[in-house]
Amino acid sequence: MRAGDRPAAARERNGRPHGRRLDDDGVPVDADRGATPREERRVAMESFGARLHRAVAERGPLCVGIDPHPGLLARWGLADDVEGLDRFSRTVVEALGDRVAAVKPQSAFYERFGSRGIGVLESTIRQLRNAGALVVLDAKRGDIGSTVSAYASAYLDPSSPLYADAVTASPYLGVGSLAPMFEMAAAYGGGVFVLALTSNPEGAAVQRAVGADGRTVAQTVIDEISQLNRGAEPLGSFGLVVGATVGDTGHDLSAVNGPLLAPGLGAQGATAADLRTVFGPSLPAVLPSYSREVLHAGPDTAALRAAAERVLADCRAALAGRD
């Protein structure tokens, strides 16, 4: 049965079931902890592209990153330890989980605390999803295909404690090596954002290198992701990361038919106005992403909301008329 065929009462928030018994984090006990048979979950899930398209329509084109830098923890009056990490993350969830389209926890800031940090990440993902935000886990994983299968299980299998709506992936062992992630995402309504033109200045030497066929590495990535999204409506589930700092890309994004995650705004120097230069006719697919620019406003939840509203207004203005 297609998601759109279901009666309204059975509809899900961002494609997920609700109205079930909840655990301490407010998570349906049979949804995210693996108790639901795989086939049932498979048919219950709408594609990530469709869910993101709806979330952006309802909440606006904005992704906020959770990047608990040591300096930000200090600025918020929190200790640089697991308790500080947990308080920081819960505050962002409380402030923004029920109002922004997507939230992007940066895995590195949780991993640095070892297993207890990963525990906080698991809990943060569950809280965010329960609040209705789509979770893009920024882990930038990539490896040989057999290992990518394990990454796919970790982040894109609904029975995993780290199950997110989408994950970032690195294509530098070949886009084809990421196939297990693409397959798992397709099976369970997940998404994958693949690095194409990253926001850092060092990325260009690799990404703009030209191969034997005359295409840059980035264009090869763009073309392979475009193939995966062919024919998808209203939006494909396989996205690209293109930094808002890169200027006119000089690359052809016209066939991507998937979301374009744009970090580099705010703290890295790019402004919402730069999105027009970077993305041109591809603006309709852009998901702008800010971390420190919004997080600097914390820990006051009202101030965090105001900061998110301010950057969302900037993005709406920059993307105006994109549809």
Ligand SMILES: O=c1ccn([C@@H]2O[C@H](COP(=O)(O)O)[C@@H](O)[C@H]2O)c(=O)[nH]1
């Ligand atoms: O090209 C890329 C890909 C990912 N990132 C990540 O986004 C955030 C940016 O944080 P800000 O505080 O908004 O600068 C961070 O987690 C990066 O790892 C990126 O910046 N550029």
